[in-house]
Amino acid sequence: xxxxxxxxxHGDLPAACLGAALELLEEGGETALSLRAVARRAGVSPAAPxxxxxxxxxxxxxxxxxxxRELAERLAAAHPxxxxxxxxxxxxxxxxxxxxxxxxxxxxxxxxPCDRDNDERAGAIAAVQLYLREIVxxxxxxxxxxxxxxxxxxxxxxxxxxxxxxxxxxxxPAAVAERVTAAVEAMLGATAS
Amino acid sequence: xxxxxxxxxHGDLPAACLGAALELLEEGGETALSLRAVARRAGVSPAAPxxxxxxxxxxxxxxxxxxxRELAERLAAAHPxxxxxxxxxxxxxxxxxxxxxxxxxxxxxxxxPCDRDNDERAGAIAAVQLYLREIVxxxxxxxxxxxxxxxxxxxxxxxxxxxxxxxxxxxxPAAVAERVTAAVEAMLGATAS
DNA sequence: TCCGAATGTTGACGGCGCTCACATTAGACG
DNA sequence: CGTCTAATGTGAGCGCCGTCAACATTCGGA
Numbered sequence: 001x002x003x004x005x006x007x008x009x010h011g012d013l014p015a016a017c018l019g020a021a022l023e024l025l026e027e028g029g030e031t032a033l034s035l036r037a038v039a040r041r042a043g044v045s046p047a048a049p050x051x052x053x054x055x056x057x058x059x060x061x062x063x064x065x066x067x068x069r070e071l072a073e074r075l076a077a078a079h080p081x082x083x084x085x086x087x088x089x090x091x092x093x094x095x096x097x098x099x100x101x102x103x104x105x106x107x108x109x110x111x112x113p114c115d116r117d118n119d120e121r122a123g124a125i126a127a128v129q130l131y132l133r134e135i136v137x138x139x140x141x142x143x144x145x146x147x148x149x150x151x152x153x154x155x156x157x158x159x160x161x162x163x164x165x166x167x168x169x170x171x172x173p174a175a176v177a178e179r180v181t182a183a184v185e186a187m188l189g190a191t192a193s
Numbered sequence: 194x195x196x197x198x199x200x201x202x203h204g205d206l207p208a209a210c211l212g213a214a215l216e217l218l219e220e221g222g223e224t225a226l227s228l229r230a231v232a233r234r235a236g237v238s239p240a241a242p243x244x245x246x247x248x249x250x251x252x253x254x255x256x257x258x259x260x261x262r263e264l265a266e267r268l269a270a271a272h273p274x275x276x277x278x279x280x281x282x283x284x285x286x287x288x289x290x291x292x293x294x295x296x297x298x299x300x301x302x303x304x305x306p307c308d309r310d311n312d313e314r315a316g317a318i319a320a321v322q323l324y325l326r327e328i329v330x331x332x333x334x335x336x337x338x339x340x341x342x343x344x345x346x347x348x349x350x351x352x353x354x355x356x357x358x359x360x361x362x363x364x365x366p367a368a369v370a371e372r373v374t375a376a377v378e379a380m381l382g383a384t385a386s
Numbered sequence: 387t388c389c390g391a392a393t394g395t396t397g398a399c400g401g402c403g404c405t406c407a408c409a410t411t412a413g414a415c416g
Numbered sequence: 417c418g419t420c421t422a423a424t425g426t427g428a429g430c431g432c433c434g435t436c437a438a439c440a441t442t443c444g445g446a
Binding site for chain 2: 432435436437441443
């Protein structure tokens with residue numbers, strides 16, 4: 001739009017690449033996310049993205065960062081500040097639902113060695129951990145959050161991946177939600193009582 | 194060895210490909226596992242593997258199947274028939290340790306859409322589920338295995354991936370084991386009591 | 387012994403990530 | 417308002433990849 005007059009300089013290639021990458025991911029999965037395809041979609045030569053992203057990994061990290069933000073929004077929308085196991089289960093369902101609705105994005109967020117040098121990703125992870133610790137402290141005041149928070153994250157994260165990879169089956173989103181709440185309550189209901 | 198006289202027909206190319214694939218995976222991670230590299234290592238032309246594996250996916254599925262067998266062995270070695278939460282925790286530690294010691298193989302086993310048409314993979318998954326259900330029935334006779342077994346698998350599986358992807362930190366294998374047992378007991382100790 | 391089926395080779399196609407030399411332009415500075 | 421530099425995009429090209437089709441070789445049964 002703002003750059004239509006020149007046709008040489010794009011205007012905002014970094015953002016355009018990010019958008020194109022997210023679209024490609026949605027449409028064709030991880031494999032469809034190639035730098036060349038991104039460049040094509042942005043209407044630019046194959047080498048242009050390299051001015052803004054060091055390599056494919058860098059673009060993917062940027063995509064992952066977007067994913068972290070969207071996941072955080074979804075969790076907050078499920079419940080802003082859960083304080084009971086049932087509310088925690090709602091957040092867990094939102095987590096798994098996000099994974100199943102945007103599988104490629106979720107995989108990009110978590111299925112990579114996750115280079116430490118990316119501050120944005122590291123920050124997002126730290127934020128998740130802090131967020132979880134608060135929830136656990138509210139829901140289970142008697143527990144040790146240092147042990148329970150990672151355990152809960154692992155439980156939910158594991159459910160997400162097992163469903164994603166077809167290791168656990170559930171025909172409908174509602175069935176998924178049911179199995180997730182069942183799993184969470186099977187573990188945490190007991191802990192709470 | 195047995196095929197050195199002809200030099201045209203390999204002798205057992207499928208097995209050689211599988212072996213080469215596992216080696217490449219160990220040495221260079223997922224990215225190093227290309228059909229061409231496998232063919233090179235097997236001392237054969239790039240197109241030869243296609244006589245035995247329909248495509249890259251098929252080879253990878255075969256690799257994954259090997260991984261499932263090895264994982265099963267490791268779990269059985271940790272404890273043949275766990276019947277207490279502590280013994281279950283040992284199995285959990287073995288699971289996570291396997292993931293961390295052979296990260297690329299573990300990723301291949303679980304980080305793929307897992308095409309349904311592969312009986313071998315589907316069978317392996319079913320076996321894991323059955324195995325787990327038995328353990329749960331032994332450890333927590335009062336519980337509903339239908340809900341608890343997937344939950345436990347998810348917990349351990351999630352721990353494995355979070356460690357693998359650097360989302361949870363632990364400097365040494367011993368520290369990993371400690372965190373895993375802590376997580377398992379934080380959840381299951383309460384359930385058992 | 388001979389012939390078909392199984393197996394391996396050669397060569398090719400398009401796509402990929404990435405690099406380098408070059409072209410174009412924006413924007414700071416005089 | 418002009419000029420020069422740094423930022424940005426282009427084009428060509430490298431080696432790798434997955435995959436296929438046509439061809440060569442060999443094994444095993446009739």
